[in-house]
Amino acid sequence: MSQEFKLTTVEQMEADQARLRETAAQVGIDTWQDRVKNQTPHCGFGEKGVCCRICAMGPCRITPKAPKGICGATADAIAGRNYLRMAAGGAATHSDHGRECAWKLYDASEDGYYHVTDASKLLKLAKEWGVKTDGRDIYDVAHEVAELAINEYGKPTGYQRWTERATEERRKTWEKEDIMPRAVDREVVTAMHMTHMGNTADAEALVRQSLRCGLSDGWGGSMTGTEMSDIMYGTPMPHDTEGNLGVMEMDQVNIVCHGHDPAVSEMIIRFAEDPEMLKLAKKVGAKGINVVGLCCTGNEMMMRHKIKMAGNFLQQEAVILTGVCDAIVVDVQCIFPNIGPVAECFHTKFYTTSPIARIPLSEYLPITSQNAGEVAKKIVKEAIENFPNREPGKIFIPEHKHIANVGYSCEGIKSRLDTVTNSRIDEIDTYKPLIECVKSGVLRGAVAMVGCNNPKVRPDYSHIEIMKKLLANDIVIVATGCAAQAASKAGLLDKRAKQFCGEGLRRVCTLADIPPVLHMGSCVDISRMMLLVTGIAKDWGIDTTQLPVVGCAPEWMSEKAVSIANYVVATGIDTYLGIDPLVGGSPQMMQLITEGTKKMVGAGYIINTNPDGLVESIIEGIEAKRKALGI
């Protein structure tokens, strides 16, 4: 069987997209590919980060003839402020998602819509935070933990309590560099204040606040999002599902969930399983109800359930262009406003559910802890009733899809590692088997592949080609976000993909029964990666900066990615970027983010917009870390 196994190529994926664009042309609607053409070339000032529109004396743009804005701000100040504002935007976004999750846990009850599913994770966290658990109702514990998590966002003094999980070395570094994160809201407000007209013009101070703001996300808001979601919806464990546009079903009601916060999709999943709904689906001539995911909501769904993933970021229009999307339900983040106009050309119903993401041409049904079930039921029902309205002349479902073995939370990874320990002589529940493989050189190291798709490079190509090259070099991959979905679409989350690995990694995959790319979840779940590297460093007895582990975001696009990159670097992990961070107009900023942060936190960015060059430098970086360790 393994001989027949073939990856789906980027060319094949592009051919699918091209065929779907024919439908777009037929119905007279534009897609992102058309808009990229209209927007190219991009504004050179914006690209270099030297356009300032922070006050109304401007906008000011830096050129050789005009090296200062009206207030005197230089390219370094302007690019630095723009960069910090991106980091703050990202930290705010992830963290507010996390806060919403905490509120759902605060509202959770036995007979409500949101429940405690992973009680042992809740109890562990309660113990960690000194919350009494003995003899208490699990929901009382949940509410107290949730309240503590919510209060972290605005506490007037002290640091993020999640940072206590970091290594001692990291905490000391953060304190020494004065970047230990305080409350999330405080760090975001400080960033906005610092970048207001007439405040910080010193690029180094702006970079420091970017690190701090990022840390309040990765070791604050995002970690809250991950932990609260695990407690409510279950901690992901390894299992099989499927990914890519081929998961859309001709003879079933297709409901697509898109966005990031699983609070909505969890309800849709639940009500799509309701016998009453299944009966209704049969009545309209459908064989069943197929709930599928897009972007990080898709990741959340596939990590915890057998739910299939329809696509990543740049497939959100394509999903509707298949002509079989009976409803698309969005929560927050990464949602193209063009979903409205595209859905209008089809029978597709488009629902927005959050006051944070209000989009024209959608039906707005705000979801709260109190009404979530009713709203989800209404959406599922309307999607079913919409099934007969499909227009046969507009239907094309690409055939490509792959099995995806997903669910690699830290707990999921440890559960696989436990299977290769000798239970009589080895400890279980540690990363030690993995560390042994890295020490012996069977594995050279690990890369965290994260981030979005970006048409500035060939979408998915960078992800997939870089991953293939790393695997061939015995470097194991952990992935989240749209990077993980790219792997899923290509077939790299299928266990049979081990055939594309070097001999060492292939052996590890066989022994531990894992795919070579481990799907760790959504973008907020990069907090899992922070705990993973922290756990490995602690079990190994070295600093995170010494690990042969790096981060890579070859196709990033969002402000959230800037926040992530900042906390990954601050955690001591070099980060390889395939897209320019929009500060090229300031040599000082370029120096600070590549070399400057190395002096502060022991890691920095390596930027290369050519994927072949990027992967070469990753391999060199990992080998250099090994050499320094003497392994």
Ligand code: XCC
């Ligand atoms: Fe994908 Fe998270 Fe990026 Fe959005 S931001 S494009 S990874 S869905 Ni995280």
Ligand code: SF4
């Ligand atoms: Fe121009 Fe300074 Fe105002 Fe920016 S803050 S727009 S550089 S005057």
